[in-house]
Amino acid sequence: MVTLSKITKTYSKGTVTAVTDVSFSVKAGELFGLIGPDGAGKSSIFRILTTLLLPDSGKATVAGHDVITGYRQIRSQVGYMPGRFSLYPDLTVEENIQFFATVFNSSITENYHLIEDIYVQLEPFKKRRAGKLSGGMKQKLALCCALIHKPTVLFLNEPTTGVDPVSRKEFWEMLRRLKTQGITVLVSTPYMDEAALCDRIALIQHGNLLAIDSPDGIVNAYPGTLYAVKADDMPRVMQVLAAHEPRFTSYIFGEYIHVDTYNGNTPDLPGELKDLLTKSGFNDIEVKPITPTIEDCFIKMLTT
Amino acid sequence: MTSLEPVIKTEKLTKRFGDFIATNEITFEVYKGEIFGFLGANGAGKTTAMRMLCGLSRPTSGKATVAGFDVYRQTEQIKRHIGYMSQKFSLYEDLTVLENIRFFGGIYGLNNQQLRVKSDGLIERLGLQSEAKKLVGDLPLGWKQKLAFSVSILHEPDIVFLDEPTGGVDPVTRRQFWAMIYEAASRGITLFVTTHYMDEAEYCHRISIMVDGRIEALGTPAGLKTKLKEPSMDGVFYQLARGAKRGDS
Numbered sequence: 001m002v003t004l005s006k007i008t009k010t011y012s013k014g015t016v017t018a019v020t021d022v023s024f025s026v027k028a029g030e031l032f033g034l035i036g037p038d039g040a041g042k043s044s045i046f047r048i049l050t051t052l053l054l055p056d057s058g059k060a061t062v063a064g065h066d067v068i069t070g071y072r073q074i075r076s077q078v079g080y081m082p083g084r085f086s087l088y089p090d091l092t093v094e095e096n097i098q099f100f101a102t103v104f105n106s107s108i109t110e111n112y113h114l115i116e117d118i119y120v121q122l123e124p125f126k127k128r129r130a131g132k133l134s135g136g137m138k139q140k141l142a143l144c145c146a147l148i149h150k151p152t153v154l155f156l157n158e159p160t161t162g163v164d165p166v167s168r169k170e171f172w173e174m175l176r177r178l179k180t181q182g183i184t185v186l187v188s189t190p191y192m193d194e195a196a197l198c199d200r201i202a203l204i205q206h207g208n209l210l211a212i213d214s215p216d217g218i219v220n221a222y223p224g225t226l227y228a229v230k231a232d233d234m235p236r237v238m239q240v241l242a243a244h245e246p247r248f249t250s251y252i253f254g255e256y257i258h259v260d261t262y263n264g265n266t267p268d269l270p271g272e273l274k275d276l277l278t279k280s281g282f283n284d285i286e287v288k289p290i291t292p293t294i295e296d297c298f299i300k301m302l303t304t
Numbered sequence: 305m306t307s308l309e310p311v312i313k314t315e316k317l318t319k320r321f322g323d324f325i326a327t328n329e330i331t332f333e334v335y336k337g338e339i340f341g342f343l344g345a346n347g348a349g350k351t352t353a354m355r356m357l358c359g360l361s362r363p364t365s366g367k368a369t370v371a372g373f374d375v376y377r378q379t380e381q382i383k384r385h386i387g388y389m390s391q392k393f394s395l396y397e398d399l400t401v402l403e404n405i406r407f408f409g410g411i412y413g414l415n416n417q418q419l420r421v422k423s424d425g426l427i428e429r430l431g432l433q434s435e436a437k438k439l440v441g442d443l444p445l446g447w448k449q450k451l452a453f454s455v456s457i458l459h460e461p462d463i464v465f466l467d468e469p470t471g472g473v474d475p476v477t478r479r480q481f482w483a484m485i486y487e488a489a490s491r492g493i494t495l496f497v498t499t500h501y502m503d504e505a506e507y508c509h510r511i512s513i514m515v516d517g518r519i520e521a522l523g524t525p526a527g528l529k530t531k532l533k534e535p536s537m538d539g540v541f542y543q544l545a546r547g548a549k550r551g552d553s
Binding site: 037038039138164168205 | 313344345346347391446447468471472473474475476477480482486500501502503506507525526536537538541542545546548
């Protein structure tokens with residue numbers, strides 16, 4: 001449904017490279033996540049696919065149309081929710097949806113089923129101007145406006161940035177429901193924990209793809225075993241472990257410190273860690289093997 | 305690290321906008337050198353509370369002191385004794401690194417002599433020597449955030465307010481940022497932090513969770529997990545914030 005082949009994009013007369021030789025494809029009906037920090041190139045890729053930006057080189061198609069020669073067809077078929085709030089603040093909730101439906105020669109009633117469960121939450125505010133809505137409501141309205149013409153592919157650029165964990169979870173539940181309606185969804189996010197909710201993800205940093213796979217596939221491809229370590233006085237545990245790099249690498253992760261062997265030069269890492277922490281005088285020492293998260297995999301790819 | 309000397313002290317601090325009670329009788333203390341996580345769903349009233357504590361918004365009722373100054377009568381003194389940094393607003397993109405340091409240092413009341421010494425020291429510590437004359441807009445986000453944080457504590461405030469300081473930053477840089485937070489706390493600076501990353505809640509000495517304008521829970525991360533019988537901070541947050549009636553999202 002979406003293909004990219006060796007897409008490169010530079011800015012400032014070629015001095016700043018935003019996207020380097022990126023290739024991937026998204027299947028029809030897939031919920032695909034582009035995961036990476038700010039500045040990784042996510043927005044450039046979204047803007048190229050929505051025909052708002054020309055790539056320097058490479059080829060990309062959306063719903064079978066080329067992003068350069070077929071931009072008119074693409075624009076009538078995709079829905080796009082940009083990272084920044086881009087609706088009309090002076091129009092009411094109802095007027096905004098009406099406006100976007102009309103632009104695409106559609107009407108609210110024609111595709112109401114697509115937005116119904118989101119719109120019921122907005123309905124009490126339908127006469128309110130969009131600019132006066134709270135952040136979460138703006139986000140829901142933007143999603144309705146991107147859906148109202150029944151797009152074949154929906155592009156959501158960082159829809160959950162700055163949104164609290166409970167509301168983020170609700171938003172992802174809405175996306176899962178859209179998937180059941182057969183809409184292909186491309187979503188970008190800087191939150192690694194959201195990656196697990198996608199069918200497949202691409203990890204991206206500095207314009208380069210680090211990996212593309214299902215979330216499970218990425219986790220299963222983690223080389224070696226990762227350990228979680230805990231003891232009393234965690235700040236000092238951090239210091240003790242850091243002093244032993246590069247025998248192993250360590251970084252804080254919630255209430256634990258995650259430790260991994262460096263280049264496999266510690267055959268018995270858990271034994272060595274317990275010894276080290278005991279000798280350093282810690283109590284309540286816990287060392288256990290864990291299943292890496294997507295964030296662990298990302299850190300591993302950034303640091304090796 | 306932390307001592308029991310309160311740097312922020314509030315008692316039934318309340319802010320109403322017409323019929324709407326944005327912040328509803330919140331009472332808490334934050335101590336010197338403490339890393340205090342101020343959590344809550346969007347619309348729970350965090351921003352309003354922070355604006356009152358920074359001396360930017362006059363409370364409707366209740367009491368509060370920040371760095372020993374009253375939030376009703378001594379707002380100018382408060383502003384001189386605090387630092388502030390957020391993801392949305394931190395530095396001027398079209399000023400250079402050095403210009404930003406001098407500008408904000410000046411605003412925070414440092415004189416020319418102090419500014420020279422402090423800006424040289426800061427640039428060296430951050431390893432930004434070759435970037436000093438570059439526009440901040442050209443720096444990677446991670447660097448911007450580290451620089452913004454350093455600038456917000458350049459005048460050695462009693463307390464610094466960090467509003468989602470790590471949003472959008474890559475996981476490695478995010479952890480480097482927290483190392484800087486720990487370092488500041490070890491020098492006796494109090495850190496008042498909001499975040500939507502629940503793993504970061506674990507890095508705070510104590511956290512509070514606001515729901516619908518009230519502080520619903522306050523304690524150490526381990527204490528809250530035990531009290532609410534949840535294995536993770538994620539669970540603690542869901543359990544409390546899921547019941548929110550109002551909201552922004």
